[in-house]
Amino acid sequence: MNTSAEMEQDEVLRVKLAVLRVEHRDxxxxxxxxxxxxxxxxxxxxxxxxxxxxxxxQITQLEDRILPDIIA
Numbered sequence: 167m168n169t170s171a172e173m174e175q176d177e178v179l180r181v182k183l184a185v186l187r188v189e190h191r192d193x194x195x196x197x198x199x200x201x202x203x204x205x206x207x208x209x210x211x212x213x214x215x216x217x218x219x220x221x222x223x224q225i226t227q228l229e230d231r232i233l234p235d236i237i238a
Contacts, residue, residue, distance in 0.1 A: 179228055190222060193221065196214055
């Protein structure tokens with residue numbers, strides 16, 4: 167049975183997950199805007215893509231903590 171503290175921790179993780187997903191989507195939109203603008207600033211694009219990948223890793227880790235794999 168979940169204790170109150172465990173339930174609060176799950177809620178905190180869910181909020182963090184939502185924030186990371188918004189940041190990931192914002193980075194995706196920024197990358198698309200730079201591509202659409204035809205920007206030749208490859209260093210900025212590379213940095214944004216690296217940040218986006220790091221966020222994706224964090225999202226995956228949080229998802230795994232919230233919904234652990236169940237071996238069937």
